[in-house]
Amino acid sequence: MSECLQTIHDYALRSIGIGERLLPRDGFTLCEQVTLIGSGMIWNVYFGVMALFTGFFLATALAVAKGSANPWARKPAEWFIFVFRGSPLFIQFFFAYFLFLSLKNVNSFFDPFTAAWLGALIVLFFNTAAYSGEIFYGALRSIPKGDIEAADAYGMSGWSRFRRIIWPTMLRLAWPAYTNEAIFLFHATTLVFFSGFPAWQQRGDALYYASYFADKTFNPFVPYPILAGYFILFTLAIVGTFGLINKRLNRHLPSENRSKIGLRFNPIR
Amino acid sequence: MFSYCSDPDTLGTFRWFSCYLTTGVHMSFYVAFLKVLLLLAITAPVALGFGFLGAMAARARFAPLRWFGKTYIAIVRGVPDIAFFLFFVIALDQAFEYMRHKVLCPDWDQPIRQGSDFVVCTAAKLPLSTAPQWMHETYGFLLAVVTFAIVFGAFAANVLFGGMRAVPRAQLETAEAYGMSQRQTFWRILVPQMWVYALPGLSNLWMVLIKATPLLFLLGIEDIVYWARELGGTKTSRFTDYPHGDWRMWYFLFLLIFYLAFTRVSEIVLERLMQKLTHGQATSGGEAQRRAAA
Numbered sequence: 001m002s003e004c005l006q007t008i009h010d011y012a013l014r015s016i017g018i019g020e021r022l023l024p025r026d027g028f029t030l031c032e033q034v035t036l037i038g039s040g041m042i043w044n045v046y047f048g049v050m051a052l053f054t055g056f057f058l059a060t061a062l063a064v065a066k067g068s069a070n071p072w073a074r075k076p077a078e079w080f081i082f083v084f085r086g087s088p089l090f091i092q093f094f095f096a097y098f099l100f101l102s103l104k105n106v107n108s109f110f111d112p113f114t115a116a117w118l119g120a121l122i123v124l125f126f127n128t129a130a131y132s133g134e135i136f137y138g139a140l141r142s143i144p145k146g147d148i149e150a151a152d153a154y155g156m157s158g159w160s161r162f163r164r165i166i167w168p169t170m171l172r173l174a175w176p177a178y179t180n181e182a183i184f185l186f187h188a189t190t191l192v193f194f195s196g197f198p199a200w201q202q203r204g205d206a207l208y209y210a211s212y213f214a215d216k217t218f219n220p221f222v223p224y225p226i227l228a229g230y231f232i233l234f235t236l237a238i239v240g241t242f243g244l245i246n247k248r249l250n251r252h253l254p255s256e257n258r259s260k261i262g263l264r265f266n267p268i269r
Numbered sequence: 270m271f272s273y274c275s276d277p278d279t280l281g282t283f284r285w286f287s288c289y290l291t292t293g294v295h296m297s298f299y300v301a302f303l304k305v306l307l308l309l310a311i312t313a314p315v316a317l318g319f320g321f322l323g324a325m326a327a328r329a330r331f332a333p334l335r336w337f338g339k340t341y342i343a344i345v346r347g348v349p350d351i352a353f354f355l356f357f358v359i360a361l362d363q364a365f366e367y368m369r370h371k372v373l374c375p376d377w378d379q380p381i382r383q384g385s386d387f388v389v390c391t392a393a394k395l396p397l398s399t400a401p402q403w404m405h406e407t408y409g410f411l412l413a414v415v416t417f418a419i420v421f422g423a424f425a426a427n428v429l430f431g432g433m434r435a436v437p438r439a440q441l442e443t444a445e446a447y448g449m450s451q452r453q454t455f456w457r458i459l460v461p462q463m464w465v466y467a468l469p470g471l472s473n474l475w476m477v478l479i480k481a482t483p484l485l486f487l488l489g490i491e492d493i494v495y496w497a498r499e500l501g502g503t504k505t506s507r508f509t510d511y512p513h514g515d516w517r518m519w520y521f522l523f524l525l526i527f528y529l530a531f532t533r534v535s536e537i538v539l540e541r542l543m544q545k546l547t548h549g550q551a552t553s554g555g556e557a558q559r560r561a562a563a
Contacts, residue, residue: 086532087525088480094494095525098501098518187349194351194487211355218387220363224356228348 004031015039015203023202023212030222033213037226040206041234046117047189047205051124052182055132058125062133063170064162067140077133084130089123089188093195096123116197124192128185132178139174140166172249179242183235206230277510289511298496302527305482305493308414313478315418317471320425327430342430345423351484357416358488362395369393406491413488417481424474432467433459465546472539476532483524497521 010020012035024032065077084092100113113119143166151165171178190207193199199208206227213223273280274288289295326338345353366389367381374390381388391397396404436459444454486494501517547554 082533083525083529087528088483090483090486091494091521091524091528094497095518095521098515098521102515102518187351190349190351207349207352207355210352214355214359218359219382220356220359224352227352228344231348231352 004029004035007031008035011035012039013042015042015205015209017201017203021201025216028213028217033209033223034226036209036213037206037223038230040204040209041230043116043192043203043205044186044189045234047121047124047192048182048186050121051128051189052185054125055128055185058129059132059136060167062129063136063140066133066137080126081130081134081137084127085134089127090191090195092123092127093120093191093197096120097196114197115200116192120192120195120197124185124189127188128181131185132174132181135174135177135181136170138177139170142173143169168249175242175246175249179239179246182238182242186234186238187231285511289513292511294496294500297491298493298500301491301493301496304410304490305485308410308417308482308485309478311414312417312421313475315414316421316425316478319418319422320427320429323422323426324429324433327426328433338426341423342427345420350420350481351487353420354416354484354487357419358412361412361415363387366393366395369395409489413485413490416488417478421474421478421481424477425471428467428470428474429463431470432463435466436462468539468543468546472535472543475535475539479532479535480528483528493524493527497524 007029008031011024011032013019014023014036023036062077062081065073066081068074068077096119097114100110100119103110104114113122147165147169148161151161156164190205193204193208199205202212204212210223210227214220217223271284271288271291273284274291277285277288280288323338323341326334327342329335329338366387370377370381370389370393373392377390379388396408440458440462441454444458449457483492483494485492497520498517501515501520503515504512506512543554544558548558
């Protein structure tokens with residue numbers, strides 16, 4: 001037990017470079033595997049939360065632009081969404097990494113972009129913005145006509161109509177699908193360290209450590225179920241958090257009209 | 270490939286590229302595209318079959334079978350798919366070797382897991398260590414196909430399960446009223462009608478399957494990602510007649526465009542298929558078509 005506490009002390013923050021420098025090399029204990037894979041989850045949470053938060057704003061802008069009548073706004077948004085939804089995230093990661101690598105030779109401003117914490121985050125940011133943008137766009141088109149007419153009748157227009165009527169209704173309609181998007185974005189963060197972006201000083205994410213253990217022990221039956229356990233826990237946490245927000249977005253509606261979060265599949269990008 | 274390619278240093282840009290893009294390694298790169306298409310061609314029907322079995326299991330009356338079906342569908346939801354890919358490739362390999370070991374070497378007395386090693390007798394190795402290179406590659410590819418089929422079978426099972434539930438209840442009740450047995454109702458009424466409800470989900474799944482093919486790289490197959498990295502890397506004139514800088518960015522840009530075109534074409538074809546299938550159906554899509562024609 002005390003041995004395990006020592007392991008936690010050594011490795012719990014290993015993925016961000018705090019604690020023991022060398023990874024365990026042999027005689028891997030269960031405690032070491034659980035601790036290190038859990039430590040890697042820090043990166044998954046970092047990528048997931050940051051990309052989702054920043055992507056949310058770009059997604060709203062994209063949805064509005066795609067729904068706009070002006071082709072100068074609509075066309076770029078359509079193309080952006082098409083490119084990021086039509087190609088595999090895995091290839092996007094590779095392309096972005098090598099693009100940043102080439103830009104690095106041009107200007108040292110691009111140095112941090114070749115590191116996962118920034119470069120991969122940018123790709124995830126664009127990617128989730130495209131997927132959520134499409135979801136928001138769909139919601140934007142299914143806003144009840146009466147809601148907008150009512151807003152007009154109250155004399156609202158432009159920004160105040162968007163801020164107080166269109167945007168909240170769009171979010172409310174899109175929220176169940178957006179919850180799925182959040183879950184699969186979170187799952188997609190595991191691709192980062194398998195796609196060119198180097199895990200500097202072996203500071204990787206949960207899957208990086210899980211596959212490290214699977215390679216070393218040649219036994220996939222321990223590390224991957226541990227990883228699965230962590231991901232199921234975090235997925236439940238996302239569903240819980242988004243469920244609370246969903247409740248708040250629907251609070252003005254009679255209870256039978258509220259949209260429930262039904263989970264659907266939209267795996268792998 | 271061309272006769273003028275013997276001395277690339279003297280060629281102009283266009284001719285240089287025509288030689289460069291037809292070297293032997295580039296041919297392997299192009300073959301890798303065929304590998305991707307082959308994977309899709311095999312995986313899609315197999316995964317659909319797995320999905321059908323999974324959906325049938327999830328609807329079964331026999332409770333353990335139903336639990337198995339539901340677990341198979343549900344477990345993929347909470348866990349990243351890539352973790353499944355990495356897991357199944359090793360796990361399947363070990364499972365096959367373990368079974369062969371039990372059959373072929375019954376008098377082996379040492380444990381199979383020795384510390385960090387997985388040891389089976391030589392005769393149980395898959396493929397045999399004496400096998401030629403192409404057998405190793407085919408075996409690796411088959412493992413990848415089975416892995417893809419298992420993972421995508423779960424997704425397909427979910428879609429088909431939903432499709433089966435969407436068939437109007439009245440249809441099944443009518444079948445029962447005609448005296449059809451459970452089995453007859455399933456095969457003659459439910460299965461033919463479920464496709465139109467399942468097709469949007471299945472076409473989404475096909476897109477997802479296309480976008481999952483680069484993950485072959487992680488399963489140790491020499492696929493397009495592997496070759497793009499190999500060919501794009503900096504080459505000096507010591508090792509090749511075609512020296513160039515780091516072109517990996519351009520190779521991946523090419524892959525990006527390839528996938529964009531592929532998904533776009535699929536989208537158009539599936540849209541046409543959906544139009545065909547909704548024709549004359551008692552759904553809102555079918556009704557809209559009828560109105561437009563009238």
